[in-house]
Amino acid sequence: MPHPRQDETHMTTELPWRRILLKLSGEALTGNAGFGIDAEVTGRIADEIGDVVARGGQVGVVVGGGNFVRGSQIAASGLDRVSGDHMGMLATVMNALALSAALAVRDVPSRVLSALAVPAVCETFTQRAALASFEAGQVVLFAGGTGNPYFTTDTGAVLRAVEMGCDVVMKGTQVDGVYSADPKTDPSATRYDHLTHREVLANGLSVMDATAIALARDNRIPVIVFSIGEPGEFVAVASGNGRATLVTVDDAPAA
Ligand SMILES: Nc1ncnc2c1ncn2[C@@H]1O[C@H](COP(=O)(O)OP(=O)(O)O)[C@@H](O)[C@H]1O
Numbered sequence: 001m002p003h004p005r006q007d008e009t010h011m012t013t014e015l016p017w018r019r020i021l022l023k024l025s026g027e028a029l030t031g032n033a034g035f036g037i038d039a040e041v042t043g044r045i046a047d048e049i050g051d052v053v054a055r056g057g058q059v060g061v062v063v064g065g066g067n068f069v070r071g072s073q074i075a076a077s078g079l080d081r082v083s084g085d086h087m088g089m090l091a092t093v094m095n096a097l098a099l100s101a102a103l104a105v106r107d108v109p110s111r112v113l114s115a116l117a118v119p120a121v122c123e124t125f126t127q128r129a130a131l132a133s134f135e136a137g138q139v140v141l142f143a144g145g146t147g148n149p150y151f152t153t154d155t156g157a158v159l160r161a162v163e164m165g166c167d168v169v170m171k172g173t174q175v176d177g178v179y180s181a182d183p184k185t186d187p188s189a190t191r192y193d194h195l196t197h198r199e200v201l202a203n204g205l206s207v208m209d210a211t212a213i214a215l216a217r218d219n220r221i222p223v224i225v226f227s228i229g230e231p232g233e234f235v236a237v238a239s240g241n242g243r244a245t246l247v248t249v250d251d252a253p254a255a
């Protein structure tokens with residue numbers, strides 16, 4: 001991992017990454033119920049985000065919506081996919097509002113910007129507004145994924161990371177890294193410390209969707225996969241430690 005650095009404003013940060021895009025799965029906000037939003041769990045994540053900000057990090061968050069609804073599940077039940085995806089994107093808005101509220105009670109300033117316009121509830125995403133928020137020291141909560149059906153919040157996370165000039169995407173998910181197979185279904189799966197985007201794609205390692213990984217590869221954005229369910233792990237990973245898989249660009253010519 002890179003060493004601590006100075007940013008353009010010469011503000012020293014003790015973190016190896018200056019601007020971080022944290023992708024949180026919707027499930028990250030659920031407690032034992034396995035559905036919806038658990039205040040305690042959401043508060044613990046807000047604490048960790050506040051901790052990273054206090055250490056000099058700029059944090060943008062893309063939240064998923066899978067704790068409420070996924071468009072593919074709606075489609076599987078025989079309903080219209082696009083309506084399902086709209087419902088999924090609205091679920092991400094709910095999660096972003098919950099996280100914003102949890103940050104507010106901890107005096108961590110944040111701003112919710114949604115790619116799907118819901119003007120009575122939050123502001124609509126523009127690159128300019130988001131960059132201004134980063135510069136003002138706010139945590140930027142990107143809701144609504146990409147704003148388009150048939151996409152995922154993983155792709156939304158990489159897209160925002162590219163647009164915002166983030167140094168890294170950190171995917172906080174249910175497992176502690178990328179494995180040779182899905183560890184939830186294959187107990188013999190082995191974990192990688194380091195992979196390239198090309199290896200993730202070539203081996204069909206589906207911890208993140210292929211569109212998202214390809215976009216990260218094409219824009220040379222490293223991706224770190226870690227367990228958000230493990231208390232303290234976001235702070236550890238953002239500090240260059242922790243248990244995670246680091247996915248970086250392979251500069252070798254294609255075979
Ligand atoms: N090769 C793999 N390595 C790690 N996890 C994998 C792999 N293949 C599938 N998975 C599964 O992918 C899940 C994360 O993907 P996804 O459900 O899209 O996450 P999220 O909801 O966090 O966006 C993990 O919980 C894990 O069960």
Ligand SMILES: O=c1ccn([C@@H]2O[C@H](COP(=O)(O)OP(=O)(O)O)[C@@H](O)[C@H]2O)c(=O)[nH]1
Binds near residue numbers: 024084089144
């Ligand atoms: O750009 C996007 C991002 C998300 N979604 C919808 O929102 C749901 C929730 O997002 P995701 O499944 O990525 O959430 P996560 O698994 O991270 O909780 C998806 O299933 C899609 O239905 C969408 O249509 N476009």
